[in-house]
Amino acid sequence: MGKNEAFLEHADALGRGLVDIGRASKASGVSVKMIRHYEAIGLLKKVARTHANYRVYSASDVHTLRFIKRARSLGFSVEDIRELLSLWQNKSRPSASVKRVAAEHMNGLKQRIAEMQSMVATLEHLTEHCHGDHRPDCPILEDLAKA
Amino acid sequence: MGKNEAFLEHADALGRGLVDIGRASKASGVSVKMIRHYEAIGLLKKVARTHANYRVYSASDVHTLRFIKRARSLGFSVEDIRELLSLWQNKSRPSASVKRVAAEHMNGLKQRIAEMQSMVATLEHLTEHCHGDHRPDCPILEDLAKA
DNA sequence: CTTGACCCTGCCCTTGTGGGAGGGTGGAGG
DNA sequence: CCTCCACCCTCCCACAAGGGCAGGGTCAAG
Structure with a gap:
C-alpha cells in the first residue's frame, strides 16, 4: 500500500489518477461551487483531502458527479437524486x-x-x-x- | 374634507370604503404576507396608515393588487409586473x-x-x-x- | 377586563446556483 | 530563494416568490 492515503500530497494524488476539484469539475460538468455544495448537503460523501486540505476525487467520485449532472439535466430535484443515488448504489434495488x-x-x-x-x-x-x-x-x- | 387623512382611525377608515390589509388580501387574492412584500420592494406604493400604524387600502390599491395577482398567475415576474404597472398607469403608453x-x-x-x-x-x-x-x-x- | 382576531416588524426557511472576500498553496520562471 | 498566477480553502451574501413563526400592539365584542 505504501503511504497512508489519508494525507496525500497534491502531486502524489494526481499521479495516482486522483484529481483535484477543478479537474473533477471539468470532467463532470458540475461547477466547483456546486461540487462543494453537494458535499455540504451530503449528496456526495466527504472526499479525501491532501495535506493542504485540498479535496481529492477518485474516478468513482467523478462518475457519481456525472450521474448527478445528468439527473439534474433531466430535472430531478436534489432530493430525488439523493434517492436515485442510493438506489444506484444498492445492487439489489x-x-x-x-x-x-x-x-x-x-x-x-x-x-x-x-x-x-x-x-x-x-x-x-x-x-x-x-x-x-x-x-x-x-x-x-x-x-x-x-x- | 374634514379630518386630515394621514392618520385615520380604523373604524373611520372602514367607514369611508377603505380597507385593512386582511380585507385587501381577501378582495385581491394576494396574501397578506405578499402585500407587505410588494410594498417593501416598491411594487406597490406605500399606503396610508391609521394611528395604530395599520395599513389602509383604497379601492384603487385593491385594483392594483388584483392586477398584480392576475399578472403573477400568467407567470409574469415581479420585474415584468413593475413594467406592466407603469405602462398601465401611463395613459399614453x-x-x-x-x-x-x-x-x-x-x-x-x-x-x-x-x-x-x-x-x-x-x-x-x-x-x-x-x-x-x-x-x-x-x-x-x-x-x-x-x- | 378579558378574549380572540387582527395587525405590526423582523428574522429564518425554502431550491439551486452564482458571486465575492480574505487567506492558504502549488508549481513555474527568474 | 522569491515572485506570480492559478488554483484551492472557508464563510457570507444574493436571487425568485413566497411561507412561517416570534413577540408585541390593537380593536371590538362579551
Whole structure:
C-alpha cells in the first residue's frame, strides 16, 4: 500500500489518477461551487483531502458527479437524486423504486408544462389582439386590469 | 374634507370604503404576507396608515393588487409586473411596449416548456423500458450512470 | 377586563446556483 | 530563494416568490 492515503500530497494524488476539484469539475460538468455544495448537503460523501486540505476525487467520485449532472439535466430535484443515488448504489434495488421516482418526477413536469401552456395560450390570445403600435389601447392590460 | 387623512382611525377608515390589509388580501387574492412584500420592494406604493400604524387600502390599491395577482398567475415576474404597472398607469403608453413585454415572457415560457418536454420525452422513453418490478436492472439508472 | 382576531416588524426557511472576500498553496520562471 | 498566477480553502451574501413563526400592539365584542 505504501503511504497512508489519508494525507496525500497534491502531486502524489494526481499521479495516482486522483484529481483535484477543478479537474473533477471539468470532467463532470458540475461547477466547483456546486461540487462543494453537494458535499455540504451530503449528496456526495466527504472526499479525501491532501495535506493542504485540498479535496481529492477518485474516478468513482467523478462518475457519481456525472450521474448527478445528468439527473439534474433531466430535472430531478436534489432530493430525488439523493434517492436515485442510493438506489444506484444498492445492487439489489427493485427497479420499481427507480421507476416510481422517475414517474413522479414526470408527473410533476407534465403538470408544470400544462400550467405554462395554459399561460401561453392566454398570452397568445391576448397578444394576437394587441395592435402593438403607438396607440395606448391594449387588450393585455385590459385583461390584467379587469380579471 | 374634514379630518386630515394621514392618520385615520380604523373604524373611520372602514367607514369611508377603505380597507385593512386582511380585507385587501381577501378582495385581491394576494396574501397578506405578499402585500407587505410588494410594498417593501416598491411594487406597490406605500399606503396610508391609521394611528395604530395599520395599513389602509383604497379601492384603487385593491385594483392594483388584483392586477398584480392576475399578472403573477400568467407567470409574469415581479420585474415584468413593475413594467406592466407603469405602462398601465401611463395613459399614453404605446401598446407596442406592452406587447413586447408579453411576447418576451411568452418566449421564455415556450423555451422552458420545450426544455421540460424534452426531459419528459427522455424520461418517458426510459421508464417505458424499465420493468418496474423486483429486479434491479433499470435503464433509468443505466442512462444516468453512463451519459 | 378579558378574549380572540387582527395587525405590526423582523428574522429564518425554502431550491439551486452564482458571486465575492480574505487567506492558504502549488508549481513555474527568474 | 522569491515572485506570480492559478488554483484551492472557508464563510457570507444574493436571487425568485413566497411561507412561517416570534413577540408585541390593537380593536371590538362579551
